[in-house]
Amino acid sequence: MNTEDLLSILYQMPASILFKKVGEESVYASEGFVELFSLPGNLAEKPLAVSFSTIDFKVKLATNQSPFELCRKGEKVTDWFGIEIDHYTLSCFVQSKKIATPEGTWLVLLVNTDSHQKAEINSTDAHVNKHITFNQLLSQFSSKLINADVHELDDIIDQSLAAFGEFCNVDRCYLFEFSDDETYMSNTHEWVAPEVPPFIDELQNLPTQNMPFFMSHISNGIFKVDNVASIPDVAASERVLFQGQRIFSMLCVRIMAGGKRYGFIGCDIIGHPYSWKPHDVEYLTRIGEMLGNTLQNLYNRKSLQKMHIELLSANKQLERLANIDGLTGIANRRLFDSTLAADLVRCREFEQPISLMLIDVDYFKLYNDSHGHVAGDNVLKKLADTLVLTCLGNDDLVARYGGEEFAIILPNTSCDALESIAQRILGSVESLAIYHRASPFQQKLTVSIGMVCLNNVPSGDGDRSGDPVSATRLVDSADKALYRAKQNGRNCAEF
Structure with a gap:
């Protein structure tokens, strides 16, 4: 031979x-x-x-x-x-x-x-020890995931994939997420062994319709290929895709969350085929179940958080509607009353002055009769905006007190400052040059202002009812001042 x-x-x-x-x-x-x-x-x-x-x-x-x-x-x-x-x-x-x-x-x-693997599998002690080690690993990451908040989840998933990849001696381990309608899938987490190239950046928004062979298997729970070369020719494009990443063997397990397919976890062997063993499938399945449970809990937490935010938003909206005047968009009488009571208590506590204005539109009934109620509503809106812009204090509150009457609470505002603000308001309203044919003031719309100021309110000040500082008395004083302004010819401010 x-x-x-x-x-x-x-x-x-x-x-x-x-x-x-x-x-x-x-x-x-x-x-x-x-x-x-x-x-x-x-x-x-x-x-x-x-x-x-x-x-x-x-x-x-x-x-x-x-x-x-x-x-x-x-x-x-x-x-x-x-x-x-x-x-x-x-x-x-x-x-x-x-x-x-x-x-x-x-x-x-x-x-x-296979010789070494068969020897290991046939060794009862080795198999039991590996199973115990894996359970300890799984328990460790389960505890982390149960207590994790949303911001920690990505890091723990990365750690889980790395631990699983090293434990099972695979070359790549990854997590894919489906879009809500399962038309796309993206690689969200990836671990690779040393010198194995990562592919996570290239595996984003992949159309699932381009991988029917893979999807038909993963939809049923598992995709297991010992040798990528054995993928049938009907799935040749998918085979070429895997081979382009040097994948010889693949194992992927479906992940369920929120009652639907969330995605899948998978691992690859690079450079040579590998016959996946029952324990490989078992371990990856349990990792997938752990992630699925975590994602389900996260889904539930997000749902509860969303409901909580929506409830808070609804409550804020109801509170806003209850405290805001529907026509002018400023505070209404309800918010005025509660704010004045609170500000009086605070000014009493810190012995600070507090001032109050009541403002009435001059000859407003004649304006409505002459120009119409729609025009009257527009005037009230303009006046509300002007008052808000004129009172610049952080704690000031401009409110619609009723009808054509407005009120302004000015905490920590002295008498001199109050009078200066009142004159500024009179000038701002006049500069609006709102035509009022029934007005004696050059046919311009004007306002009258009643003012009251309590300087350095002492803690012992009060009325017969025992109220340290009476909101009713303060409003009554401002109302009497407003009456004097009207008696003095309107378009003026009086204490």
Whole structure:
């Protein structure tokens, strides 16, 4: 048997082997190895560029440490190695055999990806220990997620994906979220192993209609592919998408939240196919359930928060409607009464002055009769805006007291300041130049003002009822001052 015949036999071996002739550098692979490694067909029966590393691919082995060299020296190889061929990587359990033939000595490596895993699964202690470790990991993150607020959630999800990815020795772990109508999906969280390229930025707003094969599976709960190359041709575009990310094996589990499909959690193996084990599916499913429960709680909390905000808004709106005059948009009589009572108590406590104005539109009934009630309403709106702009104090309150009458509360305002403000109001109203054909003041609309000021209200001041400072008495005093202003010819202010 010559070398070509021997090579032909070794090529056709169903077992996964690498082989080379002592004294030569060329390394060849059997059909079984090409299939296991999912190598392109054009690499079959051709010398391969093979390198070896530690199982985690972190340290590349020197030539004298490779399994071929160890076999050549007569050492029996039974260990795990990382194998890289043309950018394809695979963690393999390697056994060696030296074969002597008339044509020379051959070094043969039997490569297997399952030997170690089967040994581990068959080991009861190892399986139990791994299960206990995973439960501890799951419990740790469940506690974090239960107590997390919205701002902490992203970090904890990232930590969960990283812990799961490292624990299960996968290359990429991620979370996808569907749009409300499930027409799009986006990668919201991603963890990748060292030297594995991230894809999160490229996987945003992907149309789900472009992935019918994937969606048909994930909609039913799980998408499990041991070898992406085995995806049928009807889903060729999806297969190409996965292969473009160097994905060889995928496992994805649906996540439910709020009674609907929220998205899915998934993990990938890069560089080589992998047969997903029952515990892989179990662990990922439990992580997905944990995230689903958390997202459900978050959904419930958001719903309650939204209802609370809407209720507060409704209450504020009701309070506003109850305290705001519908025509002018300023405070109404109800808010005026409560504010005056509170301001009197406060000014008494700090012994500060407090002032009050009552303002009446001169000859307003004649204005309505002459110009119409719509015009009268517009006048009241303009006057309300003018009064608000004229009284600039932070604590001042301008209110519609009733009909064509307005009231202004001015806490911590002295008599001199009050009189100055009153004159400013008279000037501002006159500058509006509102035409009033029945007015004796150059046919312009004017107002009359009644003023009252309590300077440095002492704590002992009060009336017979025992009220320290009577709001009724203050309003009555302002009303009498307003009456005097009208008696004195209107368009003026009186104390």
